[in-house]
Amino acid sequence: MSVDAARLRTLTQEFLAEHPVATTSREDFLSARFDAGLAWVHYPEGLGGLDAPRALQAVVDAELEAAGAPDNDPRRNGIGLGMAAPTILRYGTEEQKQRFLKPLWTGQEIWCQLFSEPGAGSDLAALGTRAVREGDDWTVNGQKVWTSGAHNARFAILIARTDPDVPKHRGITYFVCDMTDPGVEVRPLRQITGEAEFNEVFLTDVRIPDAHRLGETGDGWKVAQTTLNNERVAIGGMRIPREGGLIGIVADTWRERPELRTHDLHQRLMTLWVEAEVARLTGERLRQQLVAGHPGPEGAGMKLGFARLNQLISGLELELLGEEGLLYDDWTMRRPEIVDFAGRDAGYRYLRAKGNSIEGGTSEVLLNIVAERVLGLPPEPRTDKDVAWKDLTR
Numbered sequence: 001m002s003v004d005a006a007r008l009r010t011l012t013q014e015f016l017a018e019h020p021v022a023t024t025s026r027e028d029f030l031s032a033r034f035d036a037g038l039a040w041v042h043y044p045e046g047l048g049g050l051d052a053p054r055a056l057q058a059v060v061d062a063e064l065e066a067a068g069a070p071d072n073d074p075r076r077n078g079i080g081l082g083m084a085a086p087t088i089l090r091y092g093t094e095e096q097k098q099r100f101l102k103p104l105w106t107g108q109e110i111w112c113q114l115f116s117e118p119g120a121g122s123d124l125a126a127l128g129t130r131a132v133r134e135g136d137d138w139t140v141n142g143q144k145v146w147t148s149g150a151h152n153a154r155f156a157i158l159i160a161r162t163d164p165d166v167p168k169h170r171g172i173t174y175f176v177c178d179m180t181d182p183g184v185e186v187r188p189l190r191q192i193t194g195e196a197e198f199n200e201v202f203l204t205d206v207r208i209p210d211a212h213r214l215g216e217t218g219d220g221w222k223v224a225q226t227t228l229n230n231e232r233v234a235i236g237g238m239r240i241p242r243e244g245g246l247i248g249i250v251a252d253t254w255r256e257r258p259e260l261r262t263h264d265l266h267q268r269l270m271t272l273w274v275e276a277e278v279a280r281l282t283g284e285r286l287r288q289q290l291v292a293g294h295p296g297p298e299g300a301g302m303k304l305g306f307a308r309l310n311q312l313i314s315g316l317e318l319e320l321l322g323e324e325g326l327l328y329d330d331w332t333m334r335r336p337e338i339v340d341f342a343g344r345d346a347g348y349r350y351l352r353a354k355g356n357s358i359e360g361g362t363s364e365v366l367l368n369i370v371a372e373r374v375l376g377l378p379p380e381p382r383t384d385k386d387v388a389w390k391d392l393t394r
Helices: 005-018 026-035 054-066 074-091 094-106 220-236 246-256 263-290 298-326 346-357 363-374
Strands: 111-114 130-134 137-144 155-161 172-178 184-189 198-209
Touching (some): 005 054, 074 172, 130 155, 298 346, 298 363
16 A cells, blocks of 8 residues: 555554553653554665655654654664664665664664774775674674764674775675674773763674674675765754754844844854755755665765854854853763753854764765765876775875
């Protein structure tokens, strides 16, 4: 049976009647919602969806929000929902989909990403973490860095080098790593904000079963592109209302504090307000394009704009507040589960926004992606393209 908006609305209302919000526990409600296909409606039946058009998710969400239903706290598991899930759906075996997708969506299992390394950040394909096949398992040794949420994660998406004798992009394989396994050590990285939401992760003789490999051996770079494209859309293309995000915070301060206003600040605020609205509408168009297929390199442009705007807007907020902007609420070392731009002060927003041009791909790398894969400009010369990884200068 085809699923349209009217049918989805009816299904959601029937679901709410069978699982009253007031008397159903959050865990049971989310589990039942997944089983009913109302988690992500564009996923296949049996995997939280109904094979419906992606755009119709808004119909379900509106009905559930109006009923006061609990959500799956997406900010807490952004890597799992925005990056791991679509990769598992595209490349995972049926057993992997059945094992991982439901507890991921309900938030029972939090995910992190083991991609970047101390010597392979912007040049991710140069990674050196090694995975060696031993029977039905792989033994993994190496170090990862800038791992958001690793201290709370049960599983990680991991790329490791499985063949050092071929060029760097071809000898990589993609795995699911259990963060509770022996040999996985998570250490906090304290940031300029005082918090440690990032981590470095050391992998020492970690055993990963071959059943936790995603895609074919050596195809990890191709699989990782699905993850990275989804990551950039998740970061830069989030659905927000008009005046959502940082621009709304600054606009509210402008309205409520007339004594802070100057002509120059007014001009800059209006310019950034327009840019933020253009970015919001561009993100909406990008999400509509996703209905027709998988995310492409256009997400790199959205993520670029997101980082630039956040840094400019948070800087304007500091100037608007004057001496107040120099204050900082709390330098206590914390290991938060989410990044809360709205719940902290202007100083935190200014400092934390500096990371937006690093996480999810540096702005410099994303500019290359936009130039080469969106605009079709000639690529930069790459002398190491056909050199075996083991022969690269490091």
